[in-house]
Amino acid sequence: MNRTVTIEVKQLDRVVIRFAGDSGDGMQLTGDRFTAETASFGNDLSTLPNFPAEIRAPAGTLPGVSSFQLHFADHDILTPGDAPDVLIAMNPAALKANLRDVPRGATLIVDTADFTARNLKRIGYDENPLETGELEAYHVVPLNLTGMTVESVKEFGLSRKDASRAKNMYALGLVSWLFQRPVESTITFLKTKFAGKPDIRDANIAAFRAGYNFGETAEEFSVRYEVKPASMDTGTYRNISGNLALAYGLVAGAQRSGLPLVLGAYPITPASDVLHELSKLKRFNVTTIQAEDEIAGVGAALGASFGGALGVTTSSGPGISLKSETIGLGVMLELPLVICDIQRAGPSTGMPTKTEQADLLQVMFGRNGEAPLPVLAARSPADCFAIAVEAARIAVTYRTPVIVLSDGYLANGSEPWQIPVIEDLPTIDPDFTLEPNATNDKGEPAYLPYLRDPETLARAWAIPGTAGLDHRIGGLEKEDKTGNISYDPANHDLMIRTRQAKVDGIARSIEPLEVDDPDGAAKVLVLGWGSTYGPIGAGVRRVRKVGGKVAQAHLRYLNPFPPNLGDVLGRYEKVLVPEMNLGQLAMLLRAKYLVDVVSYAQVRGMPLGAAELAEVIGNLVEETEGIDDDARHLGEAAAALKHGEALVDSNGHLTTELKTRGTR
Amino acid sequence: MSTVELGMPSLPNGLHGVPAATEPQNRKEYVSDQEVRWCPGCGDYAVLAAFQGFLPELGIKRENVAMVSGIGCSSRFPYYLSTYGMHSIHGRAPAIATGLAVARPDLSVWVVTGDGDALSIGGNHLIHTLRRNVNLKILLFNNRIYGLTKGQYSPTSEPGKVTKSTPMGSVDNPFNPVSLALGAEATFVARTVDSDRKHLTQVLREAAEHRGTAFVEIYQNCPIFNDNAFDAFKNPETRDDAIIPLVHGEPIRFGKDGHLGVVRDGFASLAVREVADLPNGEADLVVHDAHTDDPAYAFALSRLTDGGVLHQAPIGVFRKVDRPAYDDLVRQQITTAQEAQGTGDLQALVTGSDTWTVD
Numbered sequence A: 001m002n003r004t005v006t007i008e009v010k011q012l013d014r015v016v017i018r019f020a021g022d023s024g025d026g027m028q029l030t031g032d033r034f035t036a037e038t039a040s041f042g043n044d045l046s047t048l049p050n051f052p053a054e055i056r057a058p059a060g061t062l063p064g065v066s067s068f069q070l071h072f073a074d075h076d077i078l079t080p081g082d083a084p085d086v087l088i089a090m091n092p093a094a095l096k097a098n099l100r101d102v103p104r105g106a107t108l109i110v111d112t113a114d115f116t117a118r119n120l121k122r123i124g125y126d127e128n129p130l131e132t133g134e135l136e137a138y139h140v141v142p143l144n145l146t147g148m149t150v151e152s153v154k155e156f157g158l159s160r161k162d163a164s165r166a167k168n169m170y171a172l173g174l175v176s177w178l179f180q181r182p183v184e185s186t187i188t189f190l191k192t193k194f195a196g197k198p199d200i201r202d203a204n205i206a207a208f209r210a211g212y213n214f215g216e217t218a219e220e221f222s223v224r225y226e227v228k229p230a231s232m233d234t235g236t237y238r239n240i241s242g243n244l245a246l247a248y249g250l251v252a253g254a255q256r257s258g259l260p261l262v263l264g265a266y267p268i269t270p271a272s273d274v275l276h277e278l279s280k281l282k283r284f285n286v287t288t289i290q291a292e293d294e295i296a297g298v299g300a301a302l303g304a305s306f307g308g309a310l311g312v313t314t315s316s317g318p319g320i321s322l323k324s325e326t327i328g329l330g331v332m333l334e335l336p337l338v339i340c341d342i343q344r345a346g347p348s349t350g351m352p353t354k355t356e357q358a359d360l361l362q363v364m365f366g367r368n369g370e371a372p373l374p375v376l377a378a379r380s381p382a383d384c385f386a387i388a389v390e391a392a393r394i395a396v397t398y399r400t401p402v403i404v405l406s407d408g409y410l411a412n413g414s415e416p417w418q419i420p421v422i423e424d425l426p427t428i429d430p431d432f433t434l435e436p437n438a439t440n441d442k443g444e445p446a447y448l449p450y451l452r453d454p455e456t457l458a459r460a461w462a463i464p465g466t467a468g469l470d471h472r473i474g475g476l477e478k479e480d481k482t483g484n485i486s487y488d489p490a491n492h493d494l495m496i497r498t499r500q501a502k503v504d505g506i507a508r509s510i511e512p513l514e515v516d517d518p519d520g521a522a523k524v525l526v527l528g529w530g531s532t533y534g535p536i537g538a539g540v541r542r543v544r545k546v547g548g549k550v551a552q553a554h555l556r557y558l559n560p561f562p563p564n565l566g567d568v569l570g571r572y573e574k575v576l577v578p579e580m581n582l583g584q585l586a587m588l589l590r591a592k593y594l595v596d597v598v599s600y601a602q603v604r605g606m607p608l609g610a611a612e613l614a615e616v617i618g619n620l621v622e623e624t625e626g627i628d629d630d631a632r633h634l635g636e637a638a639a640a641l642k643h644g645e646a647l648v649d650s651n652g653h654l655t656t657e658l659k660t661r662g663t664r
Numbered sequence B: 001m002s003t004v005e006l007g008m009p010s011l012p013n014g015l016h017g018v019p020a021a022t023e024p025q026n027r028k029e030y031v032s033d034q035e036v037r038w039c040p041g042c043g044d045y046a047v048l049a050a051f052q053g054f055l056p057e058l059g060i061k062r063e064n065v066a067m068v069s070g071i072g073c074s075s076r077f078p079y080y081l082s083t084y085g086m087h088s089i090h091g092r093a094p095a096i097a098t099g100l101a102v103a104r105p106d107l108s109v110w111v112v113t114g115d116g117d118a119l120s121i122g123g124n125h126l127i128h129t130l131r132r133n134v135n136l137k138i139l140l141f142n143n144r145i146y147g148l149t150k151g152q153y154s155p156t157s158e159p160g161k162v163t164k165s166t167p168m169g170s171v172d173n174p175f176n177p178v179s180l181a182l183g184a185e186a187t188f189v190a191r192t193v194d195s196d197r198k199h200l201t202q203v204l205r206e207a208a209e210h211r212g213t214a215f216v217e218i219y220q221n222c223p224i225f226n227d228n229a230f231d232a233f234k235n236p237e238t239r240d241d242a243i244i245p246l247v248h249g250e251p252i253r254f255g256k257d258g259h260l261g262v263v264r265d266g267f268a269s270l271a272v273r274e275v276a277d278l279p280n281g282e283a284d285l286v287v288h289d290a291h292t293d294d295p296a297y298a299f300a301l302s303r304l305t306d307g308g309v310l311h312q313a314p315i316g317v318f319r320k321v322d323r324p325a326y327d328d329l330v331r332q333q334i335t336t337a338q339e340a341q342g343t344g345d346l347q348a349l350v351t352g353s354d355t356w357t358v359d
Helices: A027-041 A094-097 A117-120 A145-152 A160-164 A166-180 A182-192 A198-217 A244-259 A272-279 A295-308 A317-333 A359-363 A381-400 A408-412 A490-507 A531-543 A567-571 A584-593 A610-625 A634-640 A656-660 B043-058 B076-082 B093-105 B115-121 B124-132 B175-183 B196-207 B294-304 B326-341 B346-352
Strands: A008-011 A016-021 A044-050 A065-074 A086-089 A109-110 A139-143 A223-226 A236-239 A261-264 A285-289 A312-315 A337-343 A376-378 A400-405 A414-418 A470-472 A525-531 A551-557 A557-559 A574-579 A598-601 B063-070 B085-086 B108-114 B137-140 B188-193 B215-219 B243-246 B259-266 B270-275 B313-320 B355-358
Touching: A016 A027, A016 A094, A016 A166, A016 B196, A027 A044, A027 A065, A027 A166, A027 A182, A027 A236, A044 A261, A044 A408, A065 A094, A086 A094, A094 A117, A109 A166, A109 A198, A109 A244, A145 A160, A145 A166, A145 B124, A166 A182, A166 A198, A166 A223, A182 A198, A198 A567, A236 A244, A244 A261, A244 A272, A244 A312, A244 A337, A244 A381, A244 A400, A244 A408, A244 B346, A261 A272, A261 A295, A285 B063, A285 B093, A285 B326, A295 A312, A295 A317, A295 A337, A295 A408, A295 B043, A295 B093, A295 B124, A312 A381, A312 B108, A317 A337, A317 A359, A317 A400, A317 A470, A337 A381, A337 A408, A359 A376, A359 A400, A359 A557, A376 A610, A381 A400, A381 A490, A400 A408, A400 A531, A408 A490, A408 A531, A470 B076, A490 B093, A525 A531, A525 A567, A525 A584, A525 A610, A531 A551, A531 A634, A567 A584, A574 A584, A574 A610, A598 A610, A634 B093, A656 B355, B043 B137, B043 B196, B043 B215, B063 B076, B063 B093, B076 B085, B076 B108, B076 B137, B093 B108, B093 B124, B093 B326, B115 B137, B115 B175, B124 B175, B124 B355, B137 B196, B137 B243, B175 B188, B175 B215, B175 B294, B175 B313, B188 B196, B196 B215, B294 B313
Parallel strands: A008 A223, A016 A086, A086 A109, A109 A139, A261 A285, A261 A312, A312 A337, A337 A400, A376 A400, A470 B085, A525 A551, A525 A574, A574 A598, B063 B085, B063 B108, B108 B137, B137 B215, B188 B215, B243 B313
Antiparallel strands: A016 A065, A044 A065, A044 A414, A236 A414, A236 B355, A376 A557, B188 B313, B259 B270
């Protein structure tokens, strides 16, 4: 078949694409493959998988819809994008469930095979939306993807059911053509994945190629798109998800400490992948114990730490609740322990597959007594690596449990990562005590387990097997230095204050908070923590693009705070704190610094959007400038930015188009 | 899903891998400088003394002994031994000790726990440690009462027991700790009595030598809140008829002049009978075989324990069978992975196979 229409190639600076289908349709795999193709092409990218907790909800229903969104660009980007430019919907439910996120003018590629009256009725469509004209604001491309897939794999003699399973690869092929993605890696991937099932392998490859060729030969598409590679710092890159980066970071932290890694964990969404990844790494002297429950997971980790290993436990909010007592024991024993909380929407079971950052106060204070411990938070998927290494450094150096906060968005999302040189990572010295460190009343050499390093206040750590240093530790209050049981009032007060001072003193070993305030003229600071880094950064950029002056800073250390945080807060008239909770960091900041921060709180189980943040930031910038409510435009203008173009005229007034456009 | 052959022989001895002492040791070396704070007359003293006396016999380095306890009177045990020790939190000692045993094959790891600690708040960790067969030794001090919290009924208290929290009598059906351990397919299960130092020491020795989890229930008297709970086993008038002695390879015969014995009784059950009433006399008695692979036999033995007030119970090693220890298997997988793939190049791992370079 020869084309009669010439294909135009249109340059775009960025594209947001979303694959949506039944949870059994392989949308996550499709998204992963498109991501790999895009990464190898050299675009900057950010991904957002979104799936139901049910493994296979009934086919064709709204609860069963699973999606994968990818944002890729020729420049540095920070989020998976608020709204898709292209939606690939594999059935009517996927169309219906995702349409509300898709702005008018976007392209909808729809598999029509399942658009039967019965299927439509099931999800509340009385009529076929592809025929009623209700989608006329979109560029709709209805294709019988399933039918064409079955046709393309006919030669392999599969059942219709098995044949139609390759439809995700057909769709991937088509989209790969549309955006000119390199396809070799996907073909190699399919060959490896289905090496043991030649029929399935060949059918998937055939469907993938057929999809690609359909784009090339059919006349459905008159335009192909090109997104040039992004200019990035020189170096070698790979794409990495937060949970994988976290697993690798934990191994790196253990190796740099010279300690074996022992993970005690119980499966829980969205943390289980860290257990899975570490289970594959036995050759790195990594032991994984799938414990009988969350409590045993952290218990085994703490027991291993007592034995001189780096004990680690990974979980999510409900599991952290169960581990609290053991974490408190770790505070009392003053042993290294890394506790990773991959946060999900709560309370209780909440929404296991949805993201949230509402465990901050739990990990800060959710233990009996005064039980301070360091809390770190990764700000992007790749940052999970660096945060894990840092957690190991603090845990081992200061002999303390350390909390690492990630969340579902970071855990499953991915981004390009400049691969670090392992040899350049800091070395961590466990500094085991090997000889007596004191003399007793009789003048004999003795070991005092709670004798402290004067700088770090870290206690002397001797591990079992060290001759002459045998000692007993436990959850009962310790006497200073000796570690013997003590109920002495003054001693208890001293020990409480010492444990607090030890954690506070970690601030001396961390970098000051960096503020991004390009011309130093901003009156508003936007301060975040954790996975809101990308959306906040994108929101700030938009505001700056339309002329607003705003500063941004992001906390990776939640306890202790960086030493200069008080000064930074004092430099700005207003401090905006966006969070996916009801203002937990805001509460901590108000309590510690007496600064009346402005909290922006959203808890929808989804990452904050760049556009919504741009609007909030823009409004606050103008409010701080003293501009009246009805005269403000910055927020709306920043929110409406698309493809980097400001919809304001040279005087800073809104264009007519913007005023009439319902962008959100 | 598929399975693979683990192919791991069980190691010969519970102390395999623990370094030997270079010089003979004595009891005093194992006594810590801490003042013992149990109530006068507490059965824990006798167990401590026996344990301190027994440890030097093992011939291992003192610094390679690690004691882990939970919460309760008996859980103070580690403070009184000059070994490494951790007094942890309520019920969690088996979990903590599992992590320690996995990380450190060169340690002899002991868990000290009580009936409340092990069977109530820590029941889950106990059964999972037993089923995994981690190479650690569990000493369960069973006094059938909560002592540290001053006298509430425990999960081993007899039904109807009047305590501070059960003024009209406990309505809880108790656990038989030995039955529970056998139900979890523990590989070594024994019972002994605090006051019989010789028997206690013998059981401890066998436990130490067992590769895997050794579970030892110790009947221990609480003179304050549950005095004389085990009187039947201690009183010279009653003890011969109370103690059903389990000696591997011997017919189970006991009582004054051996007038009682254990016989098979119906489907998978055992019963105590007058030997004189048996058609073939001693020939009809069960010959104790602790190595019987099927735990049903040992379970049947455990059911000869009175459920309420104790008048009669088997004492000795119920079960001692070989099964690979969890921690040995875990370490074996690491060794296998390292032999097959080398010790791991972290730089290559983080780099992965799908990279691109920006010049």
